[in-house]
Amino acid sequence: QKAMNKQKQQTAKRVAAAPTDIPDPISRNESKEVDVTLRPEEVTAEVEDGVTFNYMTYNGQVPGPMIRVRKGDTVNLTFENPAENDMPHNVDFHAAAGPGGGAEATMTAPGETAHLKFEATYPGAYIYHCAVPNMDMHISAGMFGIILVEPEEGLPEVDHEFYFGQHEIYTDKRPGEKGQHNFDIESMKREEPTYVVMNGEKYACTPDKYGAGKVQTGDTARVFFVTGGPNLTSSFHPIGNVWEKLWPEGSLTTKPQTHIQTKQVAPGSTTVATMGFPVPGAFKLVDHSLTRVARKGCMAIVAAEGE
Amino acid sequence: QKAMNKQKQQTAKRVAAAPTDIPDPISRNESKEVDVTLRPEEVTAEVEDGVTFNYMTYNGQVPGPMIRVRKGDTVNLTFENPAENDMPHNVDFHAAAGPGGGAEATMTAPGETAHLKFEATYPGAYIYHCAVPNMDMHISAGMFGIILVEPEEGLPEVDHEFYFGQHEIYTDKRPGEKGQHNFDIESMKREEPTYVVMNGEKYACTPDKYGAGKVQTGDTARVFFVTGGPNLTSSFHPIGNVWEKLWPEGSLTTKPQTHIQTKQVAPGSTTVATMGFPVPGAFKLVDHSLTRVARKGCMAIVAAEGE
Amino acid sequence: QKAMNKQKQQTAKRVAAAPTDIPDPISRNESKEVDVTLRPEEVTAEVEDGVTFNYMTYNGQVPGPMIRVRKGDTVNLTFENPAENDMPHNVDFHAAAGPGGGAEATMTAPGETAHLKFEATYPGAYIYHCAVPNMDMHISAGMFGIILVEPEEGLPEVDHEFYFGQHEIYTDKRPGEKGQHNFDIESMKREEPTYVVMNGEKYACTPDKYGAGKVQTGDTARVFFVTGGPNLTSSFHPIGNVWEKLWPEGSLTTKPQTHIQTKQVAPGSTTVATMGFPVPGAFKLVDHSLTRVARKGCMAIVAAEGE
Ligand SMILES: [Cu+2]
Ligand SMILES: [Cu+2]
Ligand SMILES: [Cu+2]
Ligand SMILES: [Cu+2]
Ligand SMILES: [Cu+2]
Ligand SMILES: [Cu+2]
Ligand code: NA
Ligand code: NA
Ligand code: NA
Ligand code: NA
Ligand code: NA
Ligand code: NA
Ligand SMILES: [Zn+2]
Ligand SMILES: [Zn+2]
Ligand SMILES: [Zn+2]
Ligand SMILES: [Zn+2]
Ligand SMILES: [Zn+2]
Ligand SMILES: [Zn+2]
Ligand SMILES: [Zn+2]
Ligand SMILES: [Zn+2]
Ligand SMILES: [Zn+2]
Numbered sequence: 001q002k003a004m005n006k007q008k009q010q011t012a013k014r015v016a017a018a019p020t021d022i023p024d025p026i027s028r029n030e031s032k033e034v035d036v037t038l039r040p041e042e043v044t045a046e047v048e049d050g051v052t053f054n055y056m057t058y059n060g061q062v063p064g065p066m067i068r069v070r071k072g073d074t075v076n077l078t079f080e081n082p083a084e085n086d087m088p089h090n091v092d093f094h095a096a097a098g099p100g101g102g103a104e105a106t107m108t109a110p111g112e113t114a115h116l117k118f119e120a121t122y123p124g125a126y127i128y129h130c131a132v133p134n135m136d137m138h139i140s141a142g143m144f145g146i147i148l149v150e151p152e153e154g155l156p157e158v159d160h161e162f163y164f165g166q167h168e169i170y171t172d173k174r175p176g177e178k179g180q181h182n183f184d185i186e187s188m189k190r191e192e193p194t195y196v197v198m199n200g201e202k203y204a205c206t207p208d209k210y211g212a213g214k215v216q217t218g219d220t221a222r223v224f225f226v227t228g229g230p231n232l233t234s235s236f237h238p239i240g241n242v243w244e245k246l247w248p249e250g251s252l253t254t255k256p257q258t259h260i261q262t263k264q265v266a267p268g269s270t271t272v273a274t275m276g277f278p279v280p281g282a283f284k285l286v287d288h289s290l291t292r293v294a295r296k297g298c299m300a301i302v303a304a305e306g307e
Numbered sequence: 308q309k310a311m312n313k314q315k316q317q318t319a320k321r322v323a324a325a326p327t328d329i330p331d332p333i334s335r336n337e338s339k340e341v342d343v344t345l346r347p348e349e350v351t352a353e354v355e356d357g358v359t360f361n362y363m364t365y366n367g368q369v370p371g372p373m374i375r376v377r378k379g380d381t382v383n384l385t386f387e388n389p390a391e392n393d394m395p396h397n398v399d400f401h402a403a404a405g406p407g408g409g410a411e412a413t414m415t416a417p418g419e420t421a422h423l424k425f426e427a428t429y430p431g432a433y434i435y436h437c438a439v440p441n442m443d444m445h446i447s448a449g450m451f452g453i454i455l456v457e458p459e460e461g462l463p464e465v466d467h468e469f470y471f472g473q474h475e476i477y478t479d480k481r482p483g484e485k486g487q488h489n490f491d492i493e494s495m496k497r498e499e500p501t502y503v504v505m506n507g508e509k510y511a512c513t514p515d516k517y518g519a520g521k522v523q524t525g526d527t528a529r530v531f532f533v534t535g536g537p538n539l540t541s542s543f544h545p546i547g548n549v550w551e552k553l554w555p556e557g558s559l560t561t562k563p564q565t566h567i568q569t570k571q572v573a574p575g576s577t578t579v580a581t582m583g584f585p586v587p588g589a590f591k592l593v594d595h596s597l598t599r600v601a602r603k604g605c606m607a608i609v610a611a612e613g614e
Numbered sequence: 615q616k617a618m619n620k621q622k623q624q625t626a627k628r629v630a631a632a633p634t635d636i637p638d639p640i641s642r643n644e645s646k647e648v649d650v651t652l653r654p655e656e657v658t659a660e661v662e663d664g665v666t667f668n669y670m671t672y673n674g675q676v677p678g679p680m681i682r683v684r685k686g687d688t689v690n691l692t693f694e695n696p697a698e699n700d701m702p703h704n705v706d707f708h709a710a711a712g713p714g715g716g717a718e719a720t721m722t723a724p725g726e727t728a729h730l731k732f733e734a735t736y737p738g739a740y741i742y743h744c745a746v747p748n749m750d751m752h753i754s755a756g757m758f759g760i761i762l763v764e765p766e767e768g769l770p771e772v773d774h775e776f777y778f779g780q781h782e783i784y785t786d787k788r789p790g791e792k793g794q795h796n797f798d799i800e801s802m803k804r805e806e807p808t809y810v811v812m813n814g815e816k817y818a819c820t821p822d823k824y825g826a827g828k829v830q831t832g833d834t835a836r837v838f839f840v841t842g843g844p845n846l847t848s849s850f851h852p853i854g855n856v857w858e859k860l861w862p863e864g865s866l867t868t869k870p871q872t873h874i875q876t877k878q879v880a881p882g883s884t885t886v887a888t889m890g891f892p893v894p895g896a897f898k899l900v901d902h903s904l905t906r907v908a909r910k911g912c913m914a915i916v917a918a919e920g921e
Contacts, residue, residue: 092853097854097855097856097893099893099895101853101854122873126875127876136905189806191903231904231906233849249875251875254873266902267849267904268902270875
């Protein structure tokens, strides 16, 4: 915690992942080896205007880069812990079969690089996250993302795809209090976060910050959603809309639910869900534990333009 | 919060919705326009004997009136914010497709009336709730209910239907402490309610208060259940019974689960579930987070009479 | 609470149930009467080294003995409250149809014995638990377990079966603080436990304590998991693995999900899930609310040996 709260980190303008920064859908009919590089980066950045926090990220973004492979592919991971870091890091893929999901093989001190190869055998959207002993702290600092394992036959076509991740930030100050917020282990033990955010920052994916996701009226979209946690369940709801089809727990081998208003996504789990846009307007994606929305920063927007 | 806690409100004897106050099942084979009136009413009433609270309600009851339409029907809503109120209110229907689910169109100051028309296109039981900026506070004060959208073919016949809604009340006093309880925003931020109730008041639908729901041994019943929240998930369980069939998330286009002991119902979601009564007796419906039952008021009863 | 915290109880070396102490799978083709004896035992034991707590248990273990019957069987229960106890106890079976699930019939003071007979009519894994008025306290002290009702055709063959139960312990001290921890009702009201454990003790089923569950590489296993609560949901995850098939809410008449990374198991509910062991190593079973794992004691291990 001390190491985490000291001020010698890199400064970033933005940690929020762009919700459209997603690899293309897979059209291959055969397996291949997919090269992936993850770099744990410790950076100071703003949670909201005037509020800074020492994030830990994969590749400088929250959630970390979305990885996309096909069932049967081999993930060929390079894990580079930069020398400028202060802490060891690693990565546990829920899509990897084997103790720790790769955490032991990728455990690295600053300045070290590790390699990991694994075959992706279960179709679904799986979380990956840091799994050092203080894993709850590292996830709360931003170290989580999605690896999508497409089924062999691929996914149904949609017009747009979006990528969002929710997590909790536990600090020693109150939401909105200006200045540097240090990580606070006591509020994490009580599971009482200061901020609950989508894509790492308060209202990151809204017009007031980096902009909403954009579609045209009549389009379809698929949302990949991950709850990093480390502790709270998201009750994931699209205001003014429903999840047309929703794959519980991110499993793509289980039949989807239809017309779902609100779906719980556990910490350390995901959901894959589609939505339609029969009418134009701004559709807010929220955790329906609404105090987190109204007072703690948890919201993203997808806006449909055109009549 | 100040506006909410001042004492010039109307006084009500009872805010608890009668669990049998449900529109009749639909037998129509064609769509129609259904007129609905919702009146946000700010009233002071008892949470339990000697404990008063400034509720906000739809039509004076918690949960608000159950609305029942058929897929394809048009809801023709009149939304009347009475002049005696102190606050703006609105309504967001999870069954309405469009930004805010109708919240913008119905946003009204005291003394104003608004109109909203929408087509109900997804079969299921959907929550409606107030969605002003302080929406967590308004829901915690009682502003939520169910709109049921029956599938075109209707619902299976049962002998009885019941309507229950769970929500949290956050106050500045302890459970049972006599006098006026004021709304407390800090405990809401911690998600630590003073009361967790079904139908707005402590043990409202039990013999000690307004009476249990009543069936005959051998009957079947369907329960419409909504978690208003604003924050906590209900682990909904019928003591001494199971949910024979249960439609997760209130979706009526998804296959039901069977023989379910306990089902999580997220804040901002619902469930539809059936139960049988092979033996007589009082069946307590609870949130199986049992401290809420034993210490915070969360229970309703359905009693089967006859051998 | 006073009665619970006084020191005249029996001392036990261990309350953790052995995860392999499970009745054999059922191969019968006809119903029978199954005799079961439950003894509520109040015992002082260690949560971790140097930390003692006054547990309440069924038969001295947490979770209580796993009971295994076949749909249509009659459970013939003897419930013996030993004279050395200080408190009344009973048992509520979620598998029993009838008010209280047997709680009234089994309500006994110390020194009393009660009898209960019921037919198990719904296939599934159901929790049983103490249901005296302070039921949240009794469950938090350890009084919960599983009764498995096999479907008539039995369960698919697996190489191993394991039995785990998660619950929260609320005390007046901090995790790891040496000495006697007394039960603390205030932290239970806040739903902020001191410990969250699997099988009653910190890291009970791991090599540092009583040993991991053991399988051979290539084996299959079925896990019976119960969340006693009394309040928190478990986000149940096998690190480095997935739940190959998972029966939500423990219902065995509902289609299982497949390839599930993390599944919420509500307090007062269960799950039945299978896992494979394609590679050797130690697979940690956790609640993915990871602060409970890293700081409060919640983990069990199943280890696969052989290449
Ligand atoms: Cu990390
Ligand atoms: Cu994980
Ligand atoms: Cu309102
Ligand atoms: Cu809503
Ligand atoms: Cu007990
Ligand atoms: Cu129970
Ligand atoms: Na729904
Ligand atoms: Na709290
Ligand atoms: Na209520
Ligand atoms: Na069940
Ligand atoms: Na808490
Ligand atoms: Na999954
Ligand atoms: Zn790390
Ligand atoms: Zn649809
Ligand atoms: Zn309002
Ligand atoms: Zn009847
Ligand atoms: Zn049945
Ligand atoms: Zn007891
Ligand atoms: Zn607290
Ligand atoms: Zn074996
Ligand atoms: Zn598989």
